Amino acid sequence: xxxxxxxxxxxxxxxxFAKCENSRLRTIMTSLVQHLHAFARDVHLTEEEWFxxxxxxxxxxxxxxxxxxxxxxxxxxxxxxxxVTSQNNRKPSNCTEATVFGPFFxxxxxxxxxxxxxxxxxxxxxxxxxxxVRGANGDAVPNAWLDVWQSDDEGFYxxxxxxxxxxxxxxxxxxxxxxAEGFFNFRSILAEAYPIPHDGPVGRMLAATGRHPWRPAHLxxxxxxxxxxxxxxxxxxDGDQYLDSDVVFGVRSTLIAEWVRHEPGVAPDGKLRxxxxxxxxYDFVLNPAVVSA
Ligand code: BEZ
Ligand code: FE
Numbered sequence: 001x002x003x004x005x006x007x008x009x010x011x012x013x014x015x016x017f018a019k020c021e022n023s024r025l026r027t028i029m030t031s032l033v034q035h036l037h038a039f040a041r042d043v044h045l046t047e048e049e050w051f052x053x054x055x056x057x058x059x060x061x062x063x064x065x066x067x068x069x070x071x072x073x074x075x076x077x078x079x080x081x082x083x084v085t086s087q088n089n090r091k092p093s094n095c096t097e098a099t100v101f102g103p104f105f106x107x108x109x110x111x112x113x114x115x116x117x118x119x120x121x122x123x124x125x126x127x128x129x130x131x132x133v134r135g136a137n138g139d140a141v142p143n144a145w146l147d148v149w150q151s152d153d154e155g156f157y158x159x160x161x162x163x164x165x166x167x168x169x170x171x172x173x174x175x176x177x178x179x180a181e182g183f184f185n186f187r188s189i190l191a192e193a194y195p196i197p198h199d200g201p202v203g204r205m206l207a208a209t210g211r212h213p214w215r216p217a218h219l220x221x222x223x224x225x226x227x228x229x230x231x232x233x234x235x236x237x238d239g240d241q242y243l244d245s246d247v248v249f250g251v252r253s254t255l256i257a258e259w260v261r262h263e264p265g266v267a268p269d270g271k272l273r274x275x276x277x278x279x280x281x282y283d284f285v286l287n288p289a290v291v292s293a
Contacts, residue, residue, distance in 0.1 A: 010037045059201040067159065069103045073202045076100060076248040077211075091229075091287040095136050099233050099250040102220065104157040105149060112174040115269065117187040122171035124153035124189025127259065127278040128268045133182045133223060134285050140182030141286060144225035148186070149173035150218070155194025178225075187269060190259065190278050191217040193242050206247065213247050216240035217259075221284070228286035235282050257282045 004012045013033045020026040039045075060070045075081045081100045089098035112118050129148075133141040150172050151157050158171040178184045198206060198213035206213050217237035224230045236243060236256045243251050259278045267273045 010034060013037075056201055056205070063200045068197065068200075070200055070202055072103050073196060073200075074205075076102070076196070077202055077206060079249045082249045085232075089229075092136055094285055095287040096231055096233055096284045097252045097254050098231060099252060099255065100248050101232050102248075104151075104159055105147070105220070105222070106159060106170060106173060109147060109149065109170055109173045109175050112176045112186060114176060114179060114183070114185050115187075116174070116176070118148060118172065118174035118176075119187065119189045120169070120171045120174075122152040122158065122189055124172075124192065125276060125278055126267065126273060127188050127190045127280060128185065129188055129219065129280045129282075130183070130185035130268075131282045131284065133178045133184065133225070134283065135228060136285055136287055140178075141225045141228065142178055142180045142182055144178045144182070144223055144228075144286070145175060146178065146184055147173075147175050147220075147222040147224075148188070149220045150188060150191050151194050152189060153192050155192060160197075185268070188219075191219050191237055193217045193240055196247055211247065212242075212245065214242045215246055215248060216242035216251060218250075219280070223284055223286065225286060227289055229289050231284060231286055233284075235280065 001012055010033065014030050017026050017029050020029070040050075043049075060074055064070045072081065085098055085100055091097070110118075110120070133144045133146070135141055149157065152172060158169065158173065163169075172188060174186070176184060176186060193214055193216050195213040196215060197203070203213060217240045218234035220234050222230065222232045234250065234255060236251055238256050238258045243256065257280060259280050262273075262277050262279065264274050264276060265272070267277050268279065
């Protein structure tokens with residue numbers, strides 16, 4: 001293999017995978033090289049631009065640790081996460097659509113009962129959330145596990161706040177189960193729009209390409225029940241100014257719901273609220289799991 005030139009390099013690299021025993025890996029690497037080379041030819045990548053890209057990816061690596069995943073942010077902001085989510089979560093149209101997972105899920109969040117307040121001190125206007133989980137055939141799904149997580153009124157998740165991290169305090173997130181009829185309800189705080197972390201290389205990429213870093217207000221859900229595909233999704237707040245320009249391309253019209261504003265008065269938990277409070281009612285429809293033979 002000598003005298004490889006710009007016309008023969010792509011085939012030479014692809015041929016170098018011939019002995020790869022993992023056929024899926026060979027397929028992926030072959031396609032990756034084809035597209036990467038086609039891209040470099042298409043834009044006629046200069047050496048300076050190639051080096052800038054290497055520096056950019058190096059910075060993405062340097063800022064990444066167990067709390068901050070800049071590579072996922074990069075994938076999210078380039079639409080790759082949502083593309084992978086969409087093509088792996090095709091479902092009948094009556095099922096609730098999936099959207100991006102995001103970097104702020106925490107395994108083993110506190111367990112709550114229906115009716116509990118999951119905010120655990122997170123700040124924001126009180127919000128009462130309720131709904132039902134059903135299967136695609138309309139049957140209620142009892143004992144489904146719901147994981148819920150959201151940011152506070154300053155746009156931060158608990159895990160982004162150093163004080164919480166040092167004391168291991170989890171706020172505005174929790175796990176609860178649907179009741180015998182598939183219903184759930186909990187108290188939390190009003191979801192607000194927030195910018196994704198943009199003080200690193202991904203933030204600079206957004207600024208350089210004329211993009212903002214904002215996500216529309218949303219509440220994250222992961223819903224798991226035996227016999228059904230696990231659903232990872234959000235409910236988005238109707239009226240939010242970023243619904244049509246979500247920085248991670250995650251909004252689906254079917255996932256937009258109204259957070260109803262209520263004047264001060266008696267809330268669903270029977271407590272007298274002296275400030276306005278909100279309620280959200282949203283039902284989820286799960287896709288039956290494929291039973292493998
Ligand atoms: C989120 O919604 O939590 C999120 C998703 C993608 C990137 C950053 C945050
Ligand atoms: Fe989020």
